[in-house]
Amino acid sequence: xxxxxxxxxxxxxxxxxxxxxxxxxxxxxxxxxxxxxxxxxxxxxxxxxxxxxxxxxxxxxxxxxxxxxxxxxxxxxxxxxxxxxxxxxxxxxxxxxxxxxxxxxxxxxxxxxxxxxxxxxxxxxxxxxxxxxxxxxxxxxxxxxxxxxxxxxxxxxxxxxxxxxxxxxxxxxxxxxxxxxxxxxxxxxxxxxxxxxxxxxxxxxxxxxxxxxxxxxxxxxxxxxxxxxxxxxxxxxxxxxxxxxxxxxxxxxxxxxxxxxxxxxxxxxxxxxxxxxxxxxxxxxxxxxxxxxxx
Amino acid sequence: xxxxxxxxxxxxxxxxxxxxxxxxxxxxxxxxxxxxxxxxxxxxxxxxxxxxxxxxxxxxxxxxxxxxxxxxxxxxxxxxxxxxxxxxxxxxxxxxxxxxxxxxxxxxxxxxxxxxxxxxxxxxxxxxxxxxxxxxxxxxxxxxxxxxxxxxxxxxxxxxxxxxxxxxxxxxxxxxxxxxxxxxxxxxxxxxxxxxxxxxxxxxxxxxxxxxxxxxxxxxxxxxxxxxxxxxxxxxxxxxxxxxxxxxxxxxxxxxxxxxxxxxxxxxxxxxxxxxxxxxxxxxxxxxxxxxxxx
Numbered sequence: 001x002x003x004x005x006x007x008x009x010x011x012x013x014x015x016x017x018x019x020x021x022x023x024x025x026x027x028x029x030x031x032x033x034x035x036x037x038x039x040x041x042x043x044x045x046x047x048x049x050x051x052x053x054x055x056x057x058x059x060x061x062x063x064x065x066x067x068x069x070x071x072x073x074x075x076x077x078x079x080x081x082x083x084x085x086x087x088x089x090x091x092x093x094x095x096x097x098x099x100x101x102x103x104x105x106x107x108x109x110x111x112x113x114x115x116x117x118x119x120x121x122x123x124x125x126x127x128x129x130x131x132x133x134x135x136x137x138x139x140x141x142x143x144x145x146x147x148x149x150x151x152x153x154x155x156x157x158x159x160x161x162x163x164x165x166x167x168x169x170x171x172x173x174x175x176x177x178x179x180x181x182x183x184x185x186x187x188x189x190x191x192x193x194x195x196x197x198x199x200x201x202x203x204x205x206x207x208x209x210x211x212x213x214x215x216x217x218x219x220x221x222x223x224x225x226x227x228x229x230x231x232x233x234x235x236x237x238x239x240x241x242x243x244x245x246x247x248x249x250x251x252x253x254x255x256x257x258x259x260x261x262x263x264x265x266x267x268x269x270x271x272x273x274x275x276x277x278x279x280x281x282x283x284x285x286x287x288x289x290x291x292x293x294x295x
Numbered sequence: 296x297x298x299x300x301x302x303x304x305x306x307x308x309x310x311x312x313x314x315x316x317x318x319x320x321x322x323x324x325x326x327x328x329x330x331x332x333x334x335x336x337x338x339x340x341x342x343x344x345x346x347x348x349x350x351x352x353x354x355x356x357x358x359x360x361x362x363x364x365x366x367x368x369x370x371x372x373x374x375x376x377x378x379x380x381x382x383x384x385x386x387x388x389x390x391x392x393x394x395x396x397x398x399x400x401x402x403x404x405x406x407x408x409x410x411x412x413x414x415x416x417x418x419x420x421x422x423x424x425x426x427x428x429x430x431x432x433x434x435x436x437x438x439x440x441x442x443x444x445x446x447x448x449x450x451x452x453x454x455x456x457x458x459x460x461x462x463x464x465x466x467x468x469x470x471x472x473x474x475x476x477x478x479x480x481x482x483x484x485x486x487x488x489x490x491x492x493x494x495x496x497x498x499x500x501x502x503x504x505x506x507x508x509x510x511x512x513x514x515x516x517x518x519x520x521x522x523x524x525x526x527x528x529x530x531x532x533x534x535x536x537x538x539x540x541x542x543x544x545x546x547x548x549x550x551x552x553x554x555x556x557x558x559x560x561x562x563x564x565x566x567x568x569x570x571x572x573x574x575x576x577x578x579x580x581x582x583x584x585x586x587x588x589x590x
Contacts, residue, residue: 027444031452035444082409087401106382110405111452114377114412115444121416122439125432133428137420140435144417149322149330149410157326157406 003285010052011045013062017070021123034104034112038077041095047072047188054192054206057279065195067127068139071120072188075147078116081109083156131195139191146187155180164244170251177218185217186210205271212268216290219261222247223254223294261291298580305347306340308357312365316418329399329407333372336390342367342483349487349501352574360490362422363434366415367483370442373411376404378451426490434486441482450475459539465546477509500566507563511585514556517542518549518589556586
């Protein structure tokens, strides 16, 4: 099985859980439609896949990790909705479909995001069964830290600040992406390990793996924005440049950017050490797959 | 000590905890300023006060309940920031000061809200000490349910839907306010009882108290919007009518609205049963204080 096929298999379980996670909750109709619209818009379900994989790597049952996996996707989905708002990146398209606010209006989109973010924490707190309360709380704290003002929200704030600015140095670009994209990808890995009861060292290894593939993923995205095509991206090519965003290719050039991504992937794989078995192999292949997209 | 004085005393402890809850977290400067601006804007700190009072009523130490009390205020503050946005209620003033987006722009305000909401859950998950993990998770789930799409966020969605609409019936108005204002006030009471390890019956009594004072509070607010003055409201008098909002006075008239609020307060006090002691007395006085504002 290739990494892509395995990720798809994991995603199928996630889709099934996501399809029911907002059901029977007495959510007003219009708001529910707006939340579900973005949640159903697809994507690779990378974050839930990573969470489930790291949980499996450390011996947890899939149902133990599933509420956390789904919560990560709810948080990711809310962040996309808010990032697309006119006051933010003002994107009309997301994954080839009209952005949430183009369909449900700005208020509807803001509230759908707020609702998804809040449900994510409700899902984890109410769905944490089959693991010690302390592990559940640690995983929730880990995900909140990654998603919050020091992590993903902070990364978006810095992205807004840097957009249109000249002379953003590589170090700041790295820090911004480590927050905006890297933090939640990392938390997907660490939370999976935490809910499985992995020890501190294993959680740190998960952290390195997540951080490095998160960086590789972002560099690959920057490259694809230059070299990809609109159909597979689901958004116009060259949109970073049009928006005045500093990118890895704009700072380093295309080929050195690809080399940098490759180095990240090697560090990610090294963090798995000598671990054997299907899941460890999948995580190695997945790391390669992220940069294979651009080479 | 009057209810107002006791609430002020509780609020002083909350202010001290709120003042440090965002410190040392590596939050980007501009985002931190925006979050802190709204958090520092004051208010009565009613929700944290209720949480601490119900925790004390059932024997918990103040420090056990404090992370939950602060989280409730972070959530309340985020909701005010998002509600004031141009796409929502478009309010330029909040508590007599310029709204967050008037100072930090729309993107800054959206992100400050997202950051505060996420930190709230991080604070609870990381700060839950001195209580069983299962109680902490139950309190987090309770607060998430109240703040989320079926509760506060859903109430705001319904409020947007009803604004400018004619013929909104009393039943729908009640349901909207029970979500928008009532749910978080109720969760403040129940989460306080839950972190103190109160039994199911005591938690249900806390729920009734919260629900009824939440309703009374909203009716009083609607009345004050007609009869109050700009200085004490911190916003223009008559803004509900200007915005085309259905209110209790617009449906029932002023005097029957005040009578309805009084009935809610009596039901709230009845939910405390024969409980004795300083804290039970305070909660009775607090219920009266809410409607005394308008009589």
